[in-house]
Amino acid sequence: MYDDTPIAILYGIYSNWPALEAILLDAQYRGVKRFICLGDIVSTGPFPIECLEWVLSNCELALLGYWDEGLENPDNLWCCSAILRKKSLI
Numbered sequence: 001m002y003d004d005t006p007i008a009i010l011y012g013i014y015s016n017w018p019a020l021e022a023i024l025l026d027a028q029y030r031g032v033k034r035f036i037c038l039g040d041i042v043s044t045g046p047f048p049i050e051c052l053e054w055v056l057s058n059c060e061l062a063l064l065g066y067w068d069e070g071l072e073n074p075d076n077l078w079c080c081s082a083i084l085r086k087k088s089l090i
Helices: 017-029 048-058 066-072 080-089
Strands: 007-010 034-037 059-062
Touching: 007 017, 017 048, 034 048, 048 059
Parallel strands: 007 034, 034 059
Antiparallel strands: none
16 A cells, blocks of 8 residues: 655764754655654764663654664774774773
8 A cells, every 4th residue: 555654764873862853843844744864863962861862752764874883882892882882982
C-alpha cells in the first residue's frame, strides 16, 4: 500500500541541537511526520544526549554513522569519536 506521508531524511546532525531544532521546525511547516536518520548523530558538538534521545524516540530508522560507531566501540581508532575520546584520556 502506498503512503504519501512526507518523510524527512536526516544525517550529519553532529550533536548540534539548535540546527536539528531548525530542521524540525521546517519539517513541521512542510507537514513532515516521519523521520529517518542516516547516521552521524553525535560528535564533538555540545548536545550529543539531546540529539541522540530525539533520534531514538522519533526516527523510524536510525543507522549507525562513522561518529556514532565510536560510542559503540571505543577501541576502534578508525572512528572519529573514539579517536577524540582516546586523546582526551591521554
